[in-house]
Amino acid sequence: MQTAPAKIALTTEEGFEAFLATRNEPAWLTERRREAFRLYQELSSQELDPEEFRRLDLRLFRPTDYAISGSAESAAAAADRFSTTMSERDEFGGHLVHINGHTTRSELAEELASQGVIYCSLAEAVEQHAELVQEYLLTKAVQPGTDRFSAWHAAFWTGGAFLYVPRNVEISKPLHSLIGLAEAGAADCSHTLIVVEDNANATMLEETLSADDSIAGLHLGAVELLVGQGAQLRYVQLQNWNERVFHFAHQCGRVAKDGSLQWTVGALGSKFAHVHQDVLLDGAGADGQVNGVAFATDRQKLSFYTRQAHKAPNTHSDLLYKEVVRDRARMIWRGMIDVDKIAQLTDGYQRNDSLILSRDARVDAIPGLEIEADDVRCTHGATAGMVDEDQVLYCMSRGISRKEAMHLIVEGFFAQVFDRIQVEAVRETLSQSVQEKLGFGN
Secondary structure, eight states, rough: OOOOOOOEEEHHHHHHHHHHHHHHOOOHHHHHHHHHHHHHHHHHTTTOOOOHHHHOOTTOOOOGGGGEOOHHHHHHHHGGGGGHHHHHHHTOOOOOOEEETTTEEEEHHHHHHHHOOOOHHHHHHHHHHHHHHHHTTTSSSSSSSSSSSHHHHHHHHHHHHEEETTTTTTTTTTTEEEEEESTTTTOOOOOOEEEEEEOEEEEEEEEEEESSTTOOEEEEEEEEEEETTTTTEEEEEEEEEOOTTEEEEEEEEOOTTTTEEEEEEEEOOOOOEEEEEEEEEEEEOOOEEEEEOOOOOOOOEEEEEEEEEEOTTOOOEEEEEEEEEOOEEEEEEEEEEETTTTTTOOOOEEEEEEOOOTTTOOOOEEEOEEOOOOOOOEEEEEEEEEHHHHHHHHHHTTTTTHHHHHHHHHHHHHHHHHHOOHHHHHHHHHHHHHHHHHOOOO
16 A cells, blocks of 8 residues: 555545555445546535535535545554543443544454454455455445435545444444544544344444544544344444534445344534434334434534335334534434335334523424325424423522533433433443533533
8 A cells, every 4th residue: 555645635636546546445446436436526516405405504614624634653643542431441342443544443352253243444344355345335325326425425435344243143242433533634534334134133332533622624424234134233323523523424224124223323523513314124024213312512503314214014213313402503403204105004203302501592303204105103293492491490499500400401301312222331421421511521
């Protein structure tokens, strides 16, 4: 592999060719990247889907401000700047750490490796498990042609995690992945690809964060979750970038017959975030549960576009997002349940609740249904409201400060989602992050 230039532009033909020159990848992958960059150039001149982007003002986002930068050596040197509640625990079956798109740590318990489990960086997987990566990477879930951001990512992805769980293998310990930005103006284009074969079982916890509050950056990511027949996957992603990072991500989970996906999202950081999240229930009896916790402060803007697509009979989906906004922050959620004509006996549910802590904060919540089948049960709804001052007064009358009262109310508001999370480390991390948002620093 050639030495990487100090910075690689993400928007120009010259930058793309310089990027390819740093990669030592098989011809099939290089060709896919070239096709994705061609799509990016084409889609960049076209209007984004107004249904998804009409409430987002992208004028402050300047793609030319960011570049692929740094080296494996500088990333390794920055690794000790990242420490989280989850990453320090020892009950994980494996760890991955990516800094500025470079892998600095890769571990998997021997007992799991002996069962055929693969857990490594995506770049390593391309070298050692090319057939698997070629079959699943950006072919079955996230599609490069969806919009300019998905094509852009497909052209420039670096770093990221690959998890493959063979048929009938159950992983009792969760796996952990940490994605970090440690250099100003750096772009992280990490990609998470998880394949859980038939009747297998796995849990993966992933965190994204900045080395400190001063680093401006870009995350241009993707997540693909592929769950086989009768398989179970629990996936948690905690997004905790600093408030100078732009965060764009395409995420898609697909669940086969009688499979189960529990997907939990924690959105606490970034200056501006937009996540396109799809759950596709492909086989009869497939189940998808999506949990979301979001907390926006200052001038943060967090946006989610979620879709639960029922493509087979007797499928079940349950989406619950809980959001808190304060100061001049804004939260946007657009949810859709799609039911195909053959997806009879579908049971689909989506709910979005927002708690507003200040009068200058704003929430836009738009649930929706598109149903072609005639024997279904689909429910959707959204609520938004200010904190009840009577609750605050009740707490204060019992010797609790206003600040502590707000903490109790917010924790109680999120409790319904926290109760769904089975991994104690995740509940602790989310609770700690909420406290920090409310000003209870460690």
